[in-house]
Amino acid sequence: MQLRLPRTVRARRRTVQAVMAAAVLALAPATWMHAAAAGKLRTTADVPAADVAVVFGAGLWRGRPTPYLAHRLDTAAELYRTGKVKVLLVTGDNSRTEYDEPGAMRAYLAARGVPDGKVVSDYAGFDTWDSCVRAREVFGVDRAVLVTQDFHIKRAVALCERAGVASYGVGVAEPQDSTWYYGTTRELFAAGKAALDAAVRPAPRFLGPREPGVAEALAAASPAAPR
Numbered sequence: 001m002q003l004r005l006p007r008t009v010r011a012r013r014r015t016v017q018a019v020m021a022a023a024v025l026a027l028a029p030a031t032w033m034h035a036a037a038a039g040k041l042r043t044t045a046d047v048p049a050a051d052v053a054v055v056f057g058a059g060l061w062r063g064r065p066t067p068y069l070a071h072r073l074d075t076a077a078e079l080y081r082t083g084k085v086k087v088l089l090v091t092g093d094n095s096r097t098e099y100d101e102p103g104a105m106r107a108y109l110a111a112r113g114v115p116d117g118k119v120v121s122d123y124a125g126f127d128t129w130d131s132c133v134r135a136r137e138v139f140g141v142d143r144a145v146l147v148t149q150d151f152h153i154k155r156a157v158a159l160c161e162r163a164g165v166a167s168y169g170v171g172v173a174e175p176q177d178s179t180w181y182y183g184t185t186r187e188l189f190a191a192g193k194a195a196l197d198a199a200v201r202p203a204p205r206f207l208g209p210r211e212p213g214v215a216e217a218l219a220a221a222s223p224a225a226p227r
Contacts, residue, residue: 030191032198036158041169044078048168051218053085053145054135056156057092057101057125065108068149068179071172073105076147077112079170085145087118087217089135091125117220120213128156128190129197130204132163137207139214141165149174151184155194162198 042048055076058069065073079085088109092101102121109119120139125131135141143166146156150171157169174180 030188032195033154033158033191036161037154037169040157040161040167041153041171044075044082044084044170047079047084047145047170049084050143050145050168051085052087052089052135052141052143052214053079053147054131054141054160054165055088055090055105056128056131056146056148056152057090057105058149060099060101060104063104065104068172068174068183069101069105070108071174072147072149073108074112075170075172077109077114079145079147080114080118087120087214088114089120089122089139089141089144089214091122091131091135093126094123095126118217120217124204124206124208126205128152128194129159129163129202130206132156132160132165133204134207135160136164138209138211140210141214143167145170148172149183151180151187155187155190159194159198162201 053076055072058072059066060069073090076085076088076090080088090102090105090109092105094100094102100123102123102125106116106119106121110116122131122134122139124134135144142164144160146153146160146167146169148156148169148171150173153169153171157167160167
């Protein structure tokens with residue numbers, strides 16, 4: 001099938017303008033994310049200290065964290081060991097009894113020396129927006145360090161800021177393999193949903209009552225962090 005271009009100069013100009021407008025609209029969500037996260041991305045060494053780190057889920061394989069999730073948890077454990085944060089809020093999916101993402105995250109951290117009393121589980125972090133809103137509204141977190149992969153960290157920071165959590169993000173670098181490219185490409189599409197969530201501010205799939213876990217963990221006598 002042969003593509004027919006508009007015959008008149010005016011029609012061609014309108015076509016070009018329409019294509020340019022569509023491109024601007026398509027890129028607007030990603031532009032918003034980059035602007036919202038500007039100046040908020042740090043490393044484990046230079047991130048400002050905060051009481052809480054929020055660690056986002058990234059799936060399980062045979063009941064254990066996937067490699068990407070394990071890398072997030074390793075980074076969070078380092079933040080705890082170096083005194084950058086006092087409590088880890090692990091947020092993920094536990095919508096089915098046989099799939100307990102926060103439980104697996106908690107067990108992984110315990111095996112790496114993070115005291116169980118310093119890990120709080122959010123069992124209804126079904127997506128990034130839900131995790132951010134629940135961190136603020138359910139667990140009372142108003143300032144946090146966010147831990148996720150480098151391709152996801154801008155979206156996490158932008159959404160948590162919008163949800164009322166003053167955030168710095170630590171992005172975990174990964175080899176640029178097929179999984180990394182998939183995640184990076186997925187972010188281009190996820191940016192649209194993120195922008196919509198930020199504009200509409202929908203309630204999470206499950207909100208529930210306030211939970212004292214973070215406040216109790218912070219109030220408890222803090223054991224010496226393992227070195």
